Amino acid sequence: MNAIAFTDVSKSYGNVLAVDGLDLAVEAGRTVALLGPNGAGKSTSINMLLGLLRPTHGRIEVLGTSPDEAVARGEVGAMMQSGELIPELTVRELVDFVRRLYPRPLGLDEILQMADLTGLVKRRAGKLSGGQAQRVRFALSIAGAPKLLVLDEPTAAMDVESRLRFWAGMRAYAAGGRTVLFATHYLEEADENSDRVVVVARGRVVADGTAAQIKAGAGGQTVRFTLDGQAAAGLDALPGVTAVEVEEGTATLRTADPDATVAALYRGTSLRVRDLRITGAALEDAFLALTQES
Numbered sequence: 189m190n191a192i193a194f195t196d197v198s199k200s201y202g203n204v205l206a207v208d209g210l211d212l213a214v215e216a217g218r219t220v221a222l223l224g225p226n227g228a229g230k231s232t233s234i235n236m237l238l239g240l241l242r243p244t245h246g247r248i249e250v251l252g253t254s255p256d257e258a259v260a261r262g263e264v265g266a267m268m269q270s271g272e273l274i275p276e277l278t279v280r281e282l283v284d285f286v287r288r289l290y291p292r293p294l295g296l297d298e299i300l301q302m303a304d305l306t307g308l309v310k311r312r313a314g315k316l317s318g319g320q321a322q323r324v325r326f327a328l329s330i331a332g333a334p335k336l337l338v339l340d341e342p343t344a345a346m347d348v349e350s351r352l353r354f355w356a357g358m359r360a361y362a363a364g365g366r367t368v369l370f371a372t373h374y375l376e377e378a379d380e381n382s383d384r385v386v387v388v389a390r391g392r393v394v395a396d397g398t399a400a401q402i403k404a405g406a407g408g409q410t411v412r413f414t415l416d417g418q419a420a421a422g423l424d425a426l427p428g429v430t431a432v433e434v435e436e437g438t439a440t441l442r443t444a445d446p447d448a449t450v451a452a453l454y455r456g457t458s459l460r461v462r463d464l465r466i467t468g469a470a471l472e473d474a475f476l477a478l479t480q481e482s
């Protein structure tokens with residue numbers, strides 16, 4: 189079953205077309221990153237998903253029903269970019285208050301643990317740092333044990349340490365078979381914390397797949413090694429290789445399949461290969477290529 193289905197959804201603000209014919213189906217149980225630059229339409233899509241905005245055109249289904257109905261049933265949790273916390277309440281009081289509003293909430297301790305708040309239970313919400321307040325917002329978003337959790341740039345105010353802990357909590361939540369959709373600008377976060385990355389630019393999906401597929405689709409990874417004056421002939425015929433460059437005794441091969449390229453380099457050539465390096469990543473390159481060219 190799909191937890192989320194956007195069918196040809198568009199949204200205009202006056203003459204600004206923020207979302208332009210978006211088709212997106214997310215299977216229940218998956219964690220999906222919505223990755224895109226500023227103004228790509230991520231927040232607008234999320235607001236429509238939550239029933240806070242109406243599409244100008246198209247149709248959205250959430251957990252087999254309308255966004256309004258799914259939210260009313262308490263099946264959707266959301267962490268938005270902002271949202272005031274009640275400053276006089278302690279973290280424990282606030283989380284407990286919100287969890288009691290739901291018919292089948294998570295246990296208080298479970299929530300506090302997943303959101304990494306056990307050390308802050310007595311702190312008043314008004315005294316929290318930006319990153320701590322984000323963790324409380326996360327706690328509130330999972331309090332009702334929603335089947336679908338939607339996070340709009342959840343780590344925006346967090347330092348590196350808080351981010352790592354936050355994502356561990358998110359993964360623990362998702363591991364219970366729940367569906368998570370999160371928006372981010374951070375390529376690494378999308379790569380590390382989702383099983384599918386949907387890249388959006390100018391309101392449209394420009395790539396969709398695992399992070400590895402997206403990297404491969406945009407030119408792949410790089411295998412680099414020292415040639416020391418040996419002839420580079422034949423390197424472009426190795427499996428996966430899409431481009432070869434030799435500069436100052438170093439060969440750089442772009443490849444869609446680094447494992448196959450490296451295996452063939454050792455087994456299928458008589459080259460003495462030194463200082464071999466595979467630079468993966470390039471999700472950033474892929475992302476830039478995808479969002480600029482479309």
Ligand SMILES: Nc1ncnc2c1ncn2[C@@H]1O[C@H](COP(=O)(O)OP(=O)(O)OP(=O)(O)O)[C@@H](O)[C@H]1O
Pocket residue numbers: 201204205206224225226227228229230231232233373
């Ligand atoms: N209320 C509004 N009125 C007019 N234009 C808007 C409104 N909200 C968003 N937009 C425009 O719609 C486009 C998409 O914005 P949106 O906030 O959905 O993108 P985003 O991907 O979430 O960006 P960011 O990562 O910066 O939050 C942008 O061009 C934005 O300026």
